[in-house]
Amino acid sequence: MLYDLRLTIEYRYDASSDRTRNILRLLPGDVAGVQRLVQRRLTIEPQPQERRDGRDFFGNETCMVAWHRPIDALMLHLSARIERFEPAPLLDLSPPLEELHQELIQMASIAPGSPHHFVAASPRVRLSPKITDYGWDCLETTAEPGVTVLKAVETLGRALHRDMSFDPEATDVDTSPEEAFENRHGVCQDFAHVMIAALRGIGIPAGYVSGFLRTFPPPGQPRLEGADAMHAWVRAWAGKQLGWVEFDPTNNQFAGSDYITLGHGRDYGDVAPVRGALRSSGGQDSEQAVDVLPLEISAPR
């Protein structure tokens, strides 16, 4: 499936800043077996005085931009064409949950792909006894004994979808997973963070994926939540053989051909689309708009 993706993010600053420096993670690229980049263009207004592209530890493309003079607004516009491959059917090749730890220990690596980066608390996802207990409860009540890792991921994701309600007004970008879980509501970021905390709590390495959803669903299917903004879901390590699997607790499904990946990391902090530092006082205001349209209509099933 070919998609045309358009994203616009606008910032207005209350007081114009002396200097501004941002790291943008807004460049979608190839992901082996998942998607292929056809073309992309990122425009930045006003034109930055510095721009340096690179990659972060996890392999996400970064774009460091800076202005040495005051700016009072910032507009980022991305347009990209991406081919999203149809995912292969998920075969459950994952080990039983209680054997995962042994497989994990054998992964003696701190290279970027190593699951060890996704085991412990990360800056925005602390391990919370309440969320961990919830994770174990879900498995006890809904899964069979000796559950596989993949089944555990799915069970937990579906439970969260059932128990938490989507509410764009309830939380903001800095809401902690504990708080979102306590009130059982939030947006995709909160769903993902809570699920990550739960997975790590029960011993499954888990990380955060940022990206996009197609704006209008195929005929006859419901529109997905979060389609009008950037989206986030969860990746979990399901053992040596199966590797990473991606589940979207907001929409209660494994990430399929409606999903375009932008970046991944331990939590939102690692993939924030705009991470910035203003040398000024005063607040800021931002807006974003997303369109993801299929270029061809897939053949009727």
Place this chain on the structure above:
Amino acid sequence: MTQSPTGVSAQRDLFAAYRQTPGVADELFDASGQMRPVWRRFVERFSRLSPEDIQARFERGNQYLRDAGVFYRQYSNDPLTERDWPLSHIPVILHEEEWEHICEGLTQRADLLERVMADLYGPGQLVSDGHLPAELIARSPQWLRPMVGVQPRGGHYLHFIAFEIGRSPDGSWFVLGDRTQAPSGAGFALENRMATGRIFPERFPRAHIHRLAGFFSAFRDAMEDLASPSFKHPRVSGILTPGPSNDTYYEHTYIARYLGMMLLEGEDIVVENGEAMVRTIEGLQPLGMLWRRIDASFADPLEFNPHSQIGTPGLMEAVRTGHLAMANALGSGVLEMRAMMAFMPRISEVLTGASLRLPNIATWWCGGAAERAYVHDNAQNMLISPADAVNLPFDLGATTALGGEFRGTAMGSIADWLDREGDRLVGQEAVTLSTTPAWQEDGAGGGSVVPKPMTVRVFAARTSSGWKFMKGGYARIGRSGDSTALAMQRGGSVADVWVVSDRPLTRHATQSDRDESYLRVSPGTLPARAADNLFWLGRYVERFEDAARLVRAYHLRLAATDNRGDARLKSVRAYLAGFGINLEEPLPHALIARIVAARGCAMRVRDRFSTDGLLALGDLLKTARRMTKTVQPGDDCARAMSVLVRKIAGISGLVHENMYRSSGWRFLSFGRALERADAVAAFLAEFADPGAPDGSLDLAVEVGDSIITHQRRYRVETSRNAVVDLLALDADNPRALLFQIRELRRHAEALPHAHEHGRPSALLRAILPLEAGLACAAPQDVSSQRLIEIRAELAGISDLLSSIYLR
């Protein structure tokens, strides 16, 4: 006679209470109870001192530290609480051969740490080969992912490190902790040395003690090489501090002064095009090297902790591009993790084929089943704590178990804890430290020497000829006689460490302390933030004085009239209320706030401001705070204000008389002149206004401290013209507006870029017309309206100064 084996009868009294603990090594006596030769001569001399002489000597040392303003800070509710430096007056004495042996072992360890660092931020081979557990590194908040794959400028990660070492019961030395992030204490070691020099000033022992200065100058040279490897692109170097609320800020200022380096805070630095630069009053200057005293995770909010207020956005980028060297590299804190100790012996063998020459504290990482079981079974002799803790073993945290017991919070059983969180825990042998002589007062003017446990901090710096060690150092002395590591917790004291030679050292090696303290070189360009603080220091000091004079005048009149309804009193009350000063309080809180603000500025430029000046500001604050409790309206308050006015005048005099005429002094003086000019203009606009109540002109003359001049010159009743002439237009009266504006012009002319292409700078162009206008004006030209305009022009001058020099 007791067991004292020294054979000198006079020392019986002082050392009578000195008892070795069985099973504990001692610095003074060896295992057979013989005094170590290296101490003998010192002990003989010391024992001959009378109790009075000892007290007098110790007091000289204390006095030195107080005069130098040495302090450290303990984290408490008030972040700026400063404590006196807890000097233990008797040094720790080690023979140079023993020291040499220690340093050889630590050289091996330093090289090993560098290799581990290069691997953890490079190929990660130690993990993939199974010599370090992946989860341990991946979990550590000290392992900074943005640094992976980044080559440090100069090729090395570690440049200035320290080791905490102790002596085992068998007499050998071992390492308790590696300090690889931003070790503190080197500056305090210098101050300890200065203080013990006051206590023991004689040729013996001084001629036998190795000096510390050579170590610092070697490291400074190394830093300069790192900053500017080529002469074509000279770059400056600096010390990066978290700022005045850090517990070792004093040391940062001290080392900056001592080495003549710029003391920088995060906001002093900007990054442009991958190049870090210092904001100075002369513009941006390229920075080649930072001696980092700030934890790496706070160094750059863009790539590390986004909530850091003390970092520099883009600093990591400057490191990545290779323009900026760091001592030590960002991320070096990962080596400080306690759990690393469990793996260092094996890593040494793997990487170098040799075992550690100096062992480290025996450590077991509880992620392995066998280790976990061992720690569990031996919990009685263990310290169990978080594996990724980076403090020293004796700095116990809340969740630590010692000898099978939890300290602090109760947590269930140790066995449960180990089972539940094994891979996050380490067990460390509960070590026994050696004891060393320390003075214990008897409360009656005398005292005796008693054994106290100690650890020694050894400092190492990378130079062009390899690792160089400070010859001497810094010992922590435990508070109680208990020689388990527990006694070393906060609240102990520190001692100088003497590395001594049998023979007097050559002249070169024994430069006097005076030489040590005059190592400094030119202080270099003034960072903009330092200039900003000096400018505001000048303003706040003056703002305080102006207000104190008015408050005094008010209370004098109150005492004379005893009528709060008096029209002049009402007008002063209303006037001061406009400046936030409430005269219903005899000593208005707003006055104290001005001293606090002045002192806050002074503390942020401690490396550039007179120590006496800072102490005097502290004293002023103390006095003022004490007065608030007792002062009564009227005469009493007027007298109190006189005390404060005299004190602040003393401070101004001290600064003016003693401060080097650097650009820093100019900003301070500029701030003062600007504030005084503004205060006079504001005051005249109010009290020399034709509509002001009767007697206001006299008040103006009095507050302007110009009564005598006025009487001598005019000898008539006060008139508006006479007052305006005296306080606005008289170029010889330091209280007059024109005088102060002339000062502003003179300072502005001496600042960088005062003239560009033969034209006066924007700042001068703002001052010159004001000066000329007042120089040509007659008193009647200076209406209240005009004075208000002048205040606005002064505000514009302040803004201009800020925008040109201070950001």
